Amino acid sequence: MRNKLFVLMSLLVMASMLLTACGQQPATQAAPTAAASTAASESAAEPTKAPEAAAPVSAVEFKNPDTITYITGAGEPETLDPAWTYETAGSTTELNIYEGLTFFKREKTDEFIPALATDWKTSDDGLTWTFNIRKGVKFHEGGTLEPHDVAYTAQRAFLQGRIDGWQWIVYEAFYGPDMAMAGIKDFAAAFSAPAGAKEPPKFETLKPEQLVKVCEDVKTKIVADDDAGTVTYHFKQPVPWMLALTSQQFLGGILDKEWMAENGDWDGDCKTWTKYADPSAENTILFKKANGTGPYKLDHWTPGEEIVLTANENYWRTEPMWEGGPSGVASIKRVVIKNVDEWGTRLSMLQAGDADEIYTPPQYRKELEPFAKQTCGTDESSCKDDKADGFLTYFRKLPMPAITPGQFNWQMNVEGGNPYIGSGKLDGNGIPANFFSDIHIRKAFSACFDYDAMVKDALAGEGVQAQGPIPQGMMGYLKDQAPLNKFDTATCEAEFKKADLDGDGKAAGEDDDDIWSKGFYMQIAYNTGNDTRRMAAEILKAGIESVNPKFTVAVLAMPWPVLLESRRQGKLPIYVGGWVEDYHDPHNWVNPFLYSQGAYGRIVNMTADYKKKYDDIIISGAKANGVEARTPIYESIQKMAQEDAVDIWMYQQMEGFPFQSWIKGFYFNPAYGNPEYGWIYSLSKVAPK
Amino acid sequence: MSSMLSFIIRRLLILPLLLIAVTILIFSMLSMLTPYERVSLYVKDIPKRQGAMEGLIKKYGLDDPVPVQYWRWMAGTKNPDTGEIEGGVLRGNLGWSKTGKGTVWEVIGRRLPATAELALWTAIPMIGIGIYLGVVSAVNHNKLLDQILRVFSIVGWSIPVFVFGLIVLLFFYAKLGWFPPGRLSDWASQVVQSSQFIRYTNMNSIDALLNGRLDIFRDAVRHLVLPVITLAYLDWAYLLRVTRSSMLDTLNQDYMTTARAKGLSENKVIRRHALPNALIPVVTVGALMLIGLLNGVVITETIFNIPGMGSFLAESAISLDVISVLGITMFNCLILLVGNLIVDILYGVIDPRIRLR
């Protein structure tokens, strides 16, 4: 009797589960009106399936015809304020909402088309740029675009300059590399420093007149003329990458001045700019609100859940952006971006048709290969048919502008003890603080790193060995030349033997007191959970330890904050860290890696002679005008960086983006903040027949 | 029942003191982090410029002495521009959660209903199946049914949550498409966010019923099936064992013999005499389990992409978001303390021996 009751209960439970399952979402009508939804659910229409004839198995259900759903696994934006955003999640979203004066021509990173500017010209010395601003463009909230909006946007961004924001790029451009400070407060302090002062004053001590002066000076650099319909930029030295800047948020992301002021942001008054300086991410009005001119409007952002964009019905473009390009209102009416941390869940959403594209880290890319109906290169023209029963258009081997070197620390900090260098002496139990100042040590390490293994293991084959600091495809890359430093343990051994760390003039191979005979011990750290960095460390360890049993390399995991702190203190001997470009120009590659004040170069901490050598040539490259003048400079930097083995130039990664086969129009442009999404305006979602 | 009343009042009075003690404890632990470690919350990638980290530390006051930071968190700070005092726990403001991108209160308000909804629906199979099967198991002590259920129970106990969760997700969702992850389908999500839909509790299933939208209710329940099963199967296994042993214990009591000697059918003996006794510890265990669920369940939330309290706490902790961790922990403590109080009261209600002391 009890058993019968139990069976009955289980049946009931299962039955109720089945009932809810059968009450699936109403078919393809996603109209959010009550009547439509209830009607559709009552009819329980079956969603259209992929064509049976061509694809009998694993036909993925076609859902949400007017929505494209991206599932990212890399986190959410911190804010949607273009002046604040310095990470890819935010800049990707903003790319579709806001526009700049120019834009990239389809997949080209060095050819530009007009956007909010109709045309432009530069002065002969390259220091002045004037743009004609397009008429008749409306913002999402109704305002009209005028030149003063463009000037306001750049001034606002400049003066907002949070600590560790991207504004150093414009500080450098307008005021020179010496003024490329970490934030507006430091900039204002340096700007207001009296001539010859040893140290800049503290920002808090600046008087109101001084602060006003900063603002007014900035306004002289960015000038709008509403009557003439122009905006003019005045730079301190030529900015060869200017059009890249106007195509991205750095000098793009155009805002509506009146709307901003109405909604509580800065109104342009030089007396009040400090109130808006260096805000926290959540403290600007553009944190979760947006008002741009772009093809998409922000519908809402619910942190932790989703970002939703809807097509701008009043988008100004009437002509195709390029031949065969999009125009008018966006084809895909709705964009949903969700963050799902777990790969398994993302994959299942792709298979269920709920996701149109999912973030696929390298180690999972092979898993999707069986589902690739077509495998493509950088755009659809290179697609080849793959699995007949697949459902993805899989773009593979896309050369990301992302280089990951193993950065040597040439002069390590030992203040307060340094746990990574063991004893800190040449006694076989440690390494001296200037270990990597010796070129032979650097070359040895560079030869003891198995680049192919790295690409195969860590990137699942999705990458190539980097040639130097400049990535493949960019000006300065030595075309058709293999990287100089190859994996060769014989070379590694030879270089170790040539080193002279104790400075006694005798090469280590013949010196009983030097590195080859004594051996050494060091630690390489990576942040817990980062498999790529871990593998790099272990591959390096394997190579080094294979040439001399007295060489010991310990690999250790540590929490991100600790790693960050050790690096800040300059104590890590080697740091494996990648760079993704801010704007598409070789300057944004050599500067971070090799410039003495660069983001990474600072920690690499080359010896004084090298610092001078690189700083000089980097500045000359930035100052030179025109591709013909600049190319040889950057090529020679690329060559030098290899010969000097400044870092171990480990790899350049390649990306793979799986799209449902019904998404059309994707092309790879490495200059987009996050090329994975593509320029959504040019995408369309076509129901399978 | 004035002794019950004074009992409740006493417990409620101690509550704020306990909470403050907890915050002091956590704050002290979190303060063992150096300012540079704490600032990493604001630095997701290598800082690009010299002095960036120092600037951020100064900006958020991370190198101030610990009691000063604590006081700031408790009492708020003065805005230099407006002269007003902002924030402060004592003024009801738990601070800004960088992880959740809202005030801590706000984010909790968004995430708690998701977790609460899970807990609510998990209660059904947990209690229905767990307790019911526990009784069945005990009554069929050592017979085949009992053995089978015990095996099931141990299996349920031993399979790791993430394995189970991913398996059911891949089978029922990726393969069959029946039960998706997340909370709502896209179309339902649009309806729920529109102005036509009134959000009473922020629990989609409940709100759907209150708005008279059966289609949204079904959609919400569809999304709940897998995470609830995953959560429940772990918990009902435990509840089954607790119920079983409590029931076995009760069935051995002398008063069961009395009941039979009075001529009651076995059915009535179990239902009227055994269950009320056996369920006393079970109810309290079950209630505490459900309350514990309100703290959130990270793994289940991660696999099924439910933005709940568990993932909130985990993400905050991983990024060393001290403010969020403090706020959430305080909130969880509050829930636990109130929950325990309720369970104690409940105990008094269902067990007359305790009630009339």
Next chain:
Amino acid sequence: MTEILSVQGLETQFRTREGIVHAVNGVSFNLDEGETLGIVGESGCGKSVSVMSMLRLIPSPPGQVVAGKALYQGKDLLKMTDDEIRHVRGAQISMVFQDPMTFFNPVLTIGKQVSEPLEIHNGMNKKMAYERAAKVLEMVGIPKAKERLEDYPHQFSGGMRQRVMIAMALITNPQLLIADEPTTALDVTIQAQIVELVQRLREELGMAIIWITHDLGIIAGLAKRVAVMYGGCIVEEAEVKELYANPMHPYTRGLLGSLPRMDESDHRRLVSIDGMPPILMEKPKSCPFLSRCTYAVDHCKTENPALKSLSPNHKVACWVDPNTGREF
């Protein structure tokens, strides 16, 4: 006098990890309407198990009635269906148990528990059943009975609880009341009260009683006949006066000898019986009392004596006449 109960050759066994325990080894007795039978014996002799077996209250995985009959009003209780025997329990044959604390359900009110038999057997509604319960409680001497219906067992004292238990057993006016050591857990003064209560009720209601105890003193005033049990068997059965005056079984002799008596002048030492009761692991071929018997002869080793009538109101199961010391 009509016979209402006839137990014949009852055998009950328990499966344990160490083996089979033969708890009841061929127990037989009769009971007339309105008669009071005492069953006396020490712990473990099988007296409770016998009556519980009769009512099929022995938990069935370990225990099992393997032989015998228990004819109640001509029908064999052991062969009845579950439904049938449930109609007997609590309605026609009621039990009162030893420890009223553990034998009451702690979370149900007294009113509920006492009125329950009426709801089940007489189909009464709650209101009427509760009224009857109040009356019955008064009858057993509970003051303010009506108010106390909402109280719980732990709110009563030991003696009161036992009265309530008796009330609960008698509320359906059963033909037979079985009292399994009802006063063992109470102290002496309360014991007397309970005995007195039962006597009074017996006069008013006229039910038959089986009174199980290990206390010989109590049974004298209560029962008409007494059966003495040892090792799962009845070893002697006689009218009470006869038994006390003329105990024939060595065990009975030992029991009576071990009783302290008020009317004894000399301060003699209490005689205790050497040895321990048997474990009952195997079916005894010999007399169960063999190891402790001072009168044993060879026959006792080879065969377990059956109950034989020595006279119409005196049966004994022994080979030896203790008066002579030789076999009968």
